[in-house]
Amino acid sequence: MNLLLILQMSSGQPDASNSSFIFFGCILFAIALFVYIFSPSRVETSEEKSRLSFLYERKDQIYENLRDLNFEYKAGKLSDSDFNSMRDSMEQEAAAILAEIDRLEKLQNGLNPLRGSQNKGARA
Amino acid sequence: MKQTRYAIVRRVGLLLLAASSLALLMGAGESQEARVDYLGHQMMCVCGCNEILLECNHVGCTYSSREIDELKQMVAHGDSDKVIYAAFVKEYGPTVLAAPTTTGFNRVAWIMPFVVFGAGLAIVVFVVRTWKRRIAPRPVAGITEAPPEKLGEFRDRARKDTEL
Amino acid sequence: MPQIGSFTLLLALVLSAYAFLVGIIAIVRKDDRLGETARRAGIAVWIAVTASATALVISAFRNDFSLAYILEHSNRALPLPYKFAALWSGQEGSLLFWCWLLATYGFILRLRHKVDTRLVAHASVIMSGVQIFFLLLVNFAAHPFAMTVGAIPPDGNGLNPLLQYPEMVIHPPMLYLGYVGMTVPFAFALAALIMKYPGEKWIHITRRWTMVGWAFLTCGIFLGSYWAYKVLGWGGWWGWDPVENASLLPWLTGTAFLHSVMMQEKRGMMKTWNMWLIFSTFLLSILGTFLTRSGVVSSVHAFAQSGIGVWFVWFMAITFATCVFFYVKNKDHLRSEHQLESLISRESSFLFNNVLLLVSAFAVLWGTLFPVLSEWVQGHKITVGPPFFNKVNIPIALCLLLLTAVGPLLAWRRTSTESLKRNFLVPAILALLTAVVLAFGGMKPWADIANFYALVAISLSVLVAATVFSEFWRGGRVIARHNNTNVFAGMVQLTRRNTRRYGGYIVHIGVIIVIIGFAGSAFYQSKEKEMGFGDKMNIGPYTLVCRSYTQDDNPNYRSETAMLDIYKNGKKIDTMYPQRRVYKASEQPATIVANRSTIEEDLYLVYTGVNPDTGNPIIKAHLNPLVWWIWAGAHILVIGTIIALFPNMQASKQALTEKERARALAAAGRTGSTAGAD
Numbered sequence: 001m002n003l004l005l006i007l008q009m010s011s012g013q014p015d016a017s018n019s020s021f022i023f024f025g026c027i028l029f030a031i032a033l034f035v036y037i038f039s040p041s042r043v044e045t046s047e048e049k050s051r052l053s054f055l056y057e058r059k060d061q062i063y064e065n066l067r068d069l070n071f072e073y074k075a076g077k078l079s080d081s082d083f084n085s086m087r088d089s090m091e092q093e094a095a096a097i098l099a100e101i102d103r104l105e106k107l108q109n110g111l112n113p114l115r116g117s118q119n120k121g122a123r124a
Numbered sequence: 125m126k127q128t129r130y131a132i133v134r135r136v137g138l139l140l141l142a143a144s145s146l147a148l149l150m151g152a153g154e155s156q157e158a159r160v161d162y163l164g165h166q167m168m169c170v171c172g173c174n175e176i177l178l179e180c181n182h183v184g185c186t187y188s189s190r191e192i193d194e195l196k197q198m199v200a201h202g203d204s205d206k207v208i209y210a211a212f213v214k215e216y217g218p219t220v221l222a223a224p225t226t227t228g229f230n231r232v233a234w235i236m237p238f239v240v241f242g243a244g245l246a247i248v249v250f251v252v253r254t255w256k257r258r259i260a261p262r263p264v265a266g267i268t269e270a271p272p273e274k275l276g277e278f279r280d281r282a283r284k285d286t287e288l
Numbered sequence: 289m290p291q292i293g294s295f296t297l298l299l300a301l302v303l304s305a306y307a308f309l310v311g312i313i314a315i316v317r318k319d320d321r322l323g324e325t326a327r328r329a330g331i332a333v334w335i336a337v338t339a340s341a342t343a344l345v346i347s348a349f350r351n352d353f354s355l356a357y358i359l360e361h362s363n364r365a366l367p368l369p370y371k372f373a374a375l376w377s378g379q380e381g382s383l384l385f386w387c388w389l390l391a392t393y394g395f396i397l398r399l400r401h402k403v404d405t406r407l408v409a410h411a412s413v414i415m416s417g418v419q420i421f422f423l424l425l426v427n428f429a430a431h432p433f434a435m436t437v438g439a440i441p442p443d444g445n446g447l448n449p450l451l452q453y454p455e456m457v458i459h460p461p462m463l464y465l466g467y468v469g470m471t472v473p474f475a476f477a478l479a480a481l482i483m484k485y486p487g488e489k490w491i492h493i494t495r496r497w498t499m500v501g502w503a504f505l506t507c508g509i510f511l512g513s514y515w516a517y518k519v520l521g522w523g524g525w526w527g528w529d530p531v532e533n534a535s536l537l538p539w540l541t542g543t544a545f546l547h548s549v550m551m552q553e554k555r556g557m558m559k560t561w562n563m564w565l566i567f568s569t570f571l572l573s574i575l576g577t578f579l580t581r582s583g584v585v586s587s588v589h590a591f592a593q594s595g596i597g598v599w600f601v602w603f604m605a606i607t608f609a610t611c612v613f614f615y616v617k618n619k620d621h622l623r624s625e626h627q628l629e630s631l632i633s634r635e636s637s638f639l640f641n642n643v644l645l646l647v648s649a650f651a652v653l654w655g656t657l658f659p660v661l662s663e664w665v666q667g668h669k670i671t672v673g674p675p676f677f678n679k680v681n682i683p684i685a686l687c688l689l690l691l692t693a694v695g696p697l698l699a700w701r702r703t704s705t706e707s708l709k710r711n712f713l714v715p716a717i718l719a720l721l722t723a724v725v726l727a728f729g730g731m732k733p734w735a736d737i738a739n740f741y742a743l744v745a746i747s748l749s750v751l752v753a754a755t756v757f758s759e760f761w762r763g764g765r766v767i768a769r770h771n772n773t774n775v776f777a778g779m780v781q782l783t784r785r786n787t788r789r790y791g792g793y794i795v796h797i798g799v800i801i802v803i804i805g806f807a808g809s810a811f812y813q814s815k816e817k818e819m820g821f822g823d824k825m826n827i828g829p830y831t832l833v834c835r836s837y838t839q840d841d842n843p844n845y846r847s848e849t850a851m852l853d854i855y856k857n858g859k860k861i862d863t864m865y866p867q868r869r870v871y872k873a874s875e876q877p878a879t880i881v882a883n884r885s886t887i888e889e890d891l892y893l894v895y896t897g898v899n900p901d902t903g904n905p906i907i908k909a910h911l912n913p914l915v916w917w918i919w920a921g922a923h924i925l926v927i928g929t930i931i932a933l934f935p936n937m938q939a940s941k942q943a944l945t946e947k948e949r950a951r952a953l954a955a956a957g958r959t960g961s962t963a964g965a966d
Contacts, residue, residue, distance in 0.1 A: 077711055082707050224676060230670060233672060
């Protein structure tokens with residue numbers, strides 16, 4: 001179909017040699033792109049996200065919220081009672097997630113005793 | 125208590141009434157020029173430029189100058205706003221008015237945004253109320269409950285980690 | 289050139305189709321190698337479209353009038369930058385430009401695929417889908433390389449003189465960057481929904497891309513109104529023209545998204561809502577493109593009526609159906625997990641903010657489309673113009689302004705009245721004082737509703753400024769105490785640590801400065817007078833004296849110019865030259881406004897014509913208070929957005945945990961435990 005279109009267009013042009021030059025240029029251009037597309041040198045493997053990494057994400061979020069809360073309190077934006085009750089509930093959330101992370105990591109280390117030593121350092 | 129509040133409301137109301145009647149009185153004395161300016165901003169130039177009548181600045185636009193002349197004449201003649209609008213609609217069609225009228229189907233144009241506004245507010249209030257009634261959920265679904273003394277330990281860690 | 293352009297355009301379509309179809313197959317089969325070829329095909333699309341766009345620009349430079357598009361939108365005498373701008377000054381070219389920008393965004397996205405390979409693979413397929421639509425348009429409905437029918441004329445018809453201004457060269461690209469930019473967050477959001485993306489990382493990516501699109505859209509809108517102000521010569525900057533409205537719509541929903549997304553990031557709430565906000569933002573930016581292109585609603589901007597409207601309607605319908613389908617299929621994934629604790633909380637302030645922004649967007653859309661509806665119901669068109677939009681939108685905008693002031697002071701979850709009083713008392717007093725001073729200082733809110741609105745707007749702006757300042761001050765003080773520096777260093781540090789929040793506050797400051805500029809329009813004055821030699825006109829504090837008037841004739845246009853001396857307090861301060869031109873090629877007239885802008889007011893002079901009896905020029909003078917503030921505020925707005933786009937500087941403690949986490953994950957990832965994460 002491409003070819004037909006090009007031929008159609010070039011037939012309308014008086015200068016035939018110029019047209020064929022353009023024609024081959026276009027083909028060359030297309031070939032170059034196809035070579036690029038079909039010769040991937042390195043393929044990035046896509047990984048499913050693990051539950052652990054998800055929990056880390058949640059932990060970070062709650063930590064950030066806690067830091068924000070501390071900051072706002074120090075800046076004088078919150079009353080003591082507001083601050084205490086909110087910190088309480090957020091810390092509870094954080095603790096639940098930390099406990100779950102801990103549990104999963106232990107589970108993993110149990111399954112892979114060889115990696116246990118590596119992970120210990122990471123859990124400081 | 126209730127009565128004093130009522131009194132305050134009444135007083136504020138009276139004040140507002142006084143202020144608005146004052147504004148009306150001032151309005152009655154306004155010049156013809158001000159009326160032309162006001163009315164000229166409520167109508168369009170019909171040449172196809174889509175500009176407000178008094179803001180059309182097409183060089184040599186025959187429509188806007190004609191419309192403005194007519195408007196000036198009518199104002200000088202002392203015609204009411206209603207009469208002027210009607211005359212313009214009759215001569216140039218309904219698109220000469222810059223905003224929908226408040227009659228017939230055109231009323232819908234004015235009502236809808238406020239209906240949507242009201243509905244939006246109602247929905248927010250409703251949502252807030254249902255969300256308030258929701259039971260506090262767990263931070264992440266499917267967590268195994270840890271023993272409370274252990275949780276205390278983790279809480280301390282969270283506090284230490286997030287101290288400023 | 290035309291052959292190369294047509295060929296590469298068709299090639300791009302084929303490649304997009306490949307990226308789309310093979311992308312889907314690769315995702316379904318989880319074939320990474322196949323997926324990589326799809327990604328590369330996406331990159332190749334960019335190369336092909338770039339080649340095509342270049343071909344069009346080169347044709348414009350070479351005055352190749354065998355191309356109908358170049359014939360219509362350029363001429364030999366046109367200066368080079370405007371020839372370049374010919375790429376987006378007509379329908380076919382601007383659609384090609386759309387394609388190119390979309391391909392460019394896709395190119396960047398695909399280069400950065402390591403952010404999250406699977407998510408990007410999904411998003412890339414969606415981008416390809418949109419790309420296919422626009423490539424179909426340029427290939428089969430509005431071909432930019434169509435040949436001129438019949439004999440080729442020696443010169444082109446030239447560019448519309450209204451478009452021959454430097455602002456007009458950058459305004460459309462900015463606006464388009466905004467419109468097209470909204471495709472990226474859309475692609476990410478839909479991708480996350482389709483793949484049931486675990487966790488919230490996608491929302492960070494989406495939010496950043498939305499900010500990029502939003503920033504460009506903001507630039508585009510302000511440049512457009514600047515152009516209208518400087519060029520159209522009616523003394524205003526916003527006419528509620530359908531096309532202006534169309535650009536406002538995605539801006540409003542995008543703004544709503546940028547606010548409510550915080551609810552999702554912080555509290556895991558409003559997932560469904562945010563998803564639909566981003567879907568509607570994308571659909572509205574397509575609608576915007578559609579309104580500009582199809583001429584459905586008559587408008588100054590609209591390109592000639594054309595058949596491409598049907599294509600757009602189908603595309604929007606298909607997109608909408610796709611969104612609904614995946615939403616219904618995967619809506620469980622968007623279940624929100626948190627409760628709301630109080631009506632007086634940051635959360636509920638965001639809810640109200642969203643309602644107001646969306647009602648405003650609805651009012652604008654409603655007003656824009658009502659003429660079409662009226663024609664359908666009543667059988668005749670009516671005009672829905674500035675009086676309607678102002679009456680409906682100003683009260684909404686004022687409510688929003690109030691929320692802008694109150695919102696940041698409310699804590700997440702709940703705020704006790706005590707905390708509220710502590711934060712709110714001083715700003716409230718300041719705002720009230722401002723109102724009183726302005727009311728008795730000559731603003732007379734009782735004289736006119738416009739005055740009343742202006743007074744409220746300025747007082748609320750003071751309220752916003754005060755609360756934003758207190759946020760900076762308090763935060764800066766905490767950091768200053770911590771680091772032993774002064775408060776101002778603390779404020780800088782603060783901004784660097786949380787760019788989004790404090791950048792956001794700077795955006796708010798920009799907004800209130802713009803609003804103060806808008807409020808000034810309540811006190812605008814204008815006068816029109818015939819000005820012979822030595823004639824005087826008084827407007828506000830200025831006295832204009834006509835020194836002379838001249839006529840000129842050059843190959844491009846005929847012109848008439850008045851020369852006016854400007855006096856203020858009896859002292860001559862300036863000379864201004866309002867002009868009127870008639871371009872010879874098109875016989876189209878144009879006004880060249882003379883504008884003298886100061887921080888208090890603009891003196892804006894228009895040469896409206898000549899009195900045929902006396903031969904004297906007629907000058908219209910506008911005194912527009914505070915317009916300067918609009919453009920200044922726009923700059924601050926954009927600067928704030930750029931700050932918000934910078935990544936946060938991490939506190940050292942946090943950075944450490946990041947590193948630890950990476951190590952732990954590296955260890956854990958290899959164990960292959962891929963339990964579903966939500």
